[in-house]
Amino acid sequence: NAGVTQTPKFQVLKTGQSMTLQCAQDMNHEYMSWYRQDPGMGLRLIHYSVGAGITDQGEVPNGYNVSRSTTEDFPLRLLSAAPSQTSVYFCASSPQGAGGGYEQYFGPGTRLTVT
Amino acid sequence: AQSVTQLDSHVSVSEGTPVLLRCNYSSSYSPSLFWYVQHPNKGLQLLLKYTSAATLVKGINGFEAEFKKSETSFHLTKPSAHMSDAAEYFCVPLYNQGGKLIFGQGTELSVKP
Numbered sequence: 746n747a748g749v750t751q752t753p754k755f756q757v758l759k760t761g762q763s764m765t766l767q768c769a770q771d772m773n774h775e776y777m778s779w780y781r782q783d784p785g786m787g788l789r790l791i792h793y794s795v796g797a798g799i800t801d802q803g804e805v806p807n808g809y810n811v812s813r814s815t816t817e818d819f820p821l822r823l824l825s826a827a828p829s830q831t832s833v834y835f836c837a838s839s840p841q842g843a844g845g846g847y848e849q850y851f852g853p854g855t856r857l858t859v860t
Numbered sequence: 861a862q863s864v865t866q867l868d869s870h871v872s873v874s875e876g877t878p879v880l881l882r883c884n885y886s887s888s889y890s891p892s893l894f895w896y897v898q899h900p901n902k903g904l905q906l907l908l909k910y911t912s913a914a915t916l917v918k919g920i921n922g923f924e925a926e927f928k929k930s931e932t933s934f935h936l937t938k939p940s941a942h943m944s945d946a947a948e949y950f951c952v953p954l955y956n957q958g959g960k961l962i963f964g965q966g967t968e969l970s971v972k973p
Contacts, residue, residue, distance in 0.1 A: 780963075785869075787950060787963040788904075835903060837961075847954075848894060849961060851904040 746771050749852035751836050757858045758826040766821040766855050768836030776839040777819040778803070778849070779811065781832040788835065794819055795841075826859045833857070864953050866964035874972045879923075879938040881967045883951030886932060891953040893934045894961075895925055899947045907949070910934060921945070946971045 752767045770777065778793035780803075790803030794813040808830060810822040819838075823830060833856050837849040867882040885891065895907040908919025915927040921944075925936045934951060951964045 778961075785965060787965040788961075789963070790961070837904075848906045848909055851896075853903045 748772065749836055749838050749850050751834075751852035751855050753855060754853065755856050757860065758823075759860055760826060760828060762826050763822070763824050764826065766823075766834055766836075766857070768819045768821065768852060769817050770819075770838040770850070771817065772838060772840075772850070773816060774838035774850070775816070775841050776847075776849075777813065778837050778839075779809070779819070779821045780835045780837065781805065781830075782835060782854075783832050791821065791834075823857075828859045831857060831859045864951055864962055864964040866949075866951050866967045868967050869965065870968045870970070872970040872972065873941045875943055876940050879936070879941045879945065879969065881936040881949050881951075881969065883934045883936065883964065884932055885934065885951075885953045887953065893925075893927065894952040894954065895919065895923070895934075895936050896950045896952060897947050898950065898966075904950065907936070941969075941971045943971050943973065945969060 749770045775796045779791040780788040782788045789805045791805055791809050792803055792811040794800045797813050797816050800811050800813055813819050833854050835854050836852040839847045839849045864885045893910040896904040897907050898904045907923050908917045910917045910927045918924045923938045925934050927934050948966045948968050950966050952961050
């Protein structure tokens with residue numbers, strides 16, 4: 746199993762540009778999520794999905810869109826990049842979300858810089 | 861509100877000495893609890909987890925944590941630090957709200973030779 750994969754590893758965008766961060770998992774996990782990591786702030790949840798066709802907002806959803814058309818993929822879209830979105834983005838997956846104490850498996854991260 | 865507090869943003873120890881990373885959670889019920897480790901420029905790796913079985917949980921690389929409901933704490937310990945333990949550590953409760961993880965701000969562990 747490849748686990749959770751993310752592409753690209755690094756990206757530089759200009760303000761106003763759009764892009765999609767890709768995330769895929771091959772573990773047949775129902776639950777997937779996106780976090781951003783900023784210095785001194787830990788990881789903050791952007792959006793999550795409890796299954797194909799179902800998404801919901803986390804703590805910091807503004808400026809980001811997601812969709813979940815398949816179990817495997819959970820792309821994160823930045824429609825109009827802003828310098829405040831400079832961060833490291835992590836995708837994670839889990840067998841299920843609520844209860845059960847399932848750990849989340851994290852991808853290696855995408856380091857995004859918006860100039 | 862459900863939250864987690866990592867009491868130290870930075871801990872520095874000498875190699876071979878004990879490690880203690882402190883975590884308190886707030887909740888009206890006991891959540892599942894995790895400790896994750898993140899080495900520089902890497903993703904997060906699970907160290908250990910508590911899911912209401914044994915209160916003393918053993919993890920990888922010699923780490924363990926004890927769940928104390930009366931103190932709402934889940935401190936991470938290791939008897940003897942190794943240089944490779946230098947990393948950032950996150951205490952993470954899992955509350956039953958769509959399975960969302962709530963991350964603490966992290967504790968950076970430095971290990972001096």
